[in-house]
Amino acid sequence: MLSIILRIMDRESRGGEMNIMGGYLQRYARTSLDDDQEDMVISLPKLLVQQFRAYVEELNLSVSEAIQYLVEQELQDSPATASRPEKYRAFWKELVTEMGVKRTALPQSWLSFSSGHKGITYTLSFGKDGRIRIDMSVDTGDKAANHRVFEALRAMRRDIEQHFPRALSWEDNVHRRACRIALYRPGRIGDDNIEELRAWFIRGLELFQEVFSPLLGRVVT
Structure with a gap:
């Protein structure tokens, strides 16, 4: 314009x-x-x-x-393209279909899954900075409780990160109530390698669940 x-x-x-x-x-x-x-x-x-x-x-x-x-x-000469929210909806719909889970895909940049523990979720998301993220967020509503869980997991950081292809991002901003452990890589909803991004999300979510679910049973009180 x-x-x-x-x-x-x-x-x-x-x-x-x-x-x-x-x-x-x-x-x-x-x-x-x-x-x-x-x-x-x-x-x-x-x-x-x-x-x-x-x-x-x-x-x-x-x-x-x-x-x-x-x-x-x-x-007027450009090919018609779906809006960004609709691209997100289509992306998540295909992802949950490939995973074999029943979920309603919404036109938003993230998709969350329960960990089985109140306030702790696994989330797949597209960021505004040109990166995509898989994370486990801890937000029980109690800042002190959130940080206790986070620190208990961080004490096992070396063992945890052995299961991942790269170091995780351990995010515990003292000014915020919630904590987050995340894995990033470059990616946008409009990228040509969208199938690769979807496969990365699926495998990454499975890995987070495999690694963290048993540990949460030990550190969540």
């Missing part, structure tokens, strides 16, 4: 892109705008905003209308 706006800002341009975009706006200015509109905020230098506003006002359009139409033109 930003690249489209910057091309329009160049009022002195005689390039083909300027003529094409100007033509889009001129045609759009002659159509009725009955569709529902959604506000969009884009930060631009003041001078560019003034130039763009003057340009679209000549065509009797609002800035938001012009931006909306230019975005539609930019995307």
Whole structure:
């Protein structure tokens, strides 16, 4: 979207892109705008905003209308893709099917499984930092109890990590009530190797359950 706006800002341009975009706006200015509109905020230098506003006002359009139409033109040749929430839903649906468990796949970036102990769950998730994560979170509602369980497990860290392909992340932020033990790797919902990510989640969850479930029976009081 930003690249489209910057091309329009160049009022002195005689390039083909300027003529094409100007033509889009001129045609759009002659159509009725009955569709529902959604506000969009884009930060631009003041001078560019003034130039763009003057340009679209000549065509009797609002800035938001012009931006909306230019975005539609930019995307019209792109293949239709599922929304991110729907991609998550489809991913988790296939995952639970492969695992052979009955779960409702939701359009969210994580999927949790009970450990059999109150407040302790295994979670598979896509992070905002371009990594995916398998973790066991401890949040019983009692900060002191959470940290007792966490420290009891951390005392066995060397033995625990022998079962994993890499070191685990032991996360016990003193400013938070919950604790977490996690395993990370790069991955996003839109990656081409989505089947590999799903297999990693499945095997990792099985490994967490195999390693931690017996230990939780000993350290949870």
